[in-house]
Amino acid sequence: MALPDRMVCFTGHRELKEDPELLFYKVLEKTEQLIRQGYVYFAAGGARGFDAIAAQAVLKLEEKYPHIRLILVLPFPQPYVREGGWTQEDIRQHEEHKKRAFQVIYTRKAYGVGCYYHRNRYLVDFSSVCLCYQYKNTGGTAYTVSYAREKGRKIIPI
Numbered sequence: 607m608a609l610p611d612r613m614v615c616f617t618g619h620r621e622l623k624e625d626p627e628l629l630f631y632k633v634l635e636k637t638e639q640l641i642r643q644g645y646v647y648f649a650a651g652g653a654r655g656f657d658a659i660a661a662q663a664v665l666k667l668e669e670k671y672p673h674i675r676l677i678l679v680l681p682f683p684q685p686y687v688r689e690g691g692w693t694q695e696d697i698r699q700h701e702e703h704k705k706r707a708f709q710v711i712y713t714r715k716a717y718g719v720g721c722y723y724h725r726n727r728y729l730v731d732f733s734s735v736c737l738c739y740q741y742k743n744t745g746g747t748a749y750t751v752s753y754a755r756e757k758g759r760k761i762i763p764i
Contacts, residue, residue: 613647615729617750618656618739632764633663641671649729652680654696656739661703675708681725682714726750739764
């Protein structure tokens with residue numbers, strides 16, 4: 607696993623309140639600033655919505671900065687089988703991200719109670735910065751941002 611002082615994690619909602627293309631460019635800009643500060647590893651949770659946008663931004667920036675690495679931290683294999691809301695395009699993109707990622711980590715072998723919280727804590731525990739897209743104070747994103755704050759991580763909102 608990467609060194610925490612060189613790793614950034616992403617957290618954000620599955621449902622987007624912003625235009626996805628605009629959000630993509632905001633993530634691209636913030637991530638590039640972090641690359642210029644020396645961050646190399648970028649960990650995303652593999653969910654649809656913000657996680658997918660973050661992974662796509664890192665893969666795009668990898669073209670310009672070939673030394674950076676996308677790490678996917680997934681709660682279990684094939685989350686789209688268990689979760690609702692995934693389109694065929696979401697699934698195709700998820701599988702593409704897994705193929706192109708530097709590393710794919712599964713925090714559990716199968717779905718189980720608390721598996722998403724376990725994944726979210728893992729993301730924070732191995733990072734020093736948390737780049738987040740949060741518009742509500744409930745759910746997994748709010749928990750992850752709160753946990754990152756509690757652990758003393760730098761929080762960068764989008």
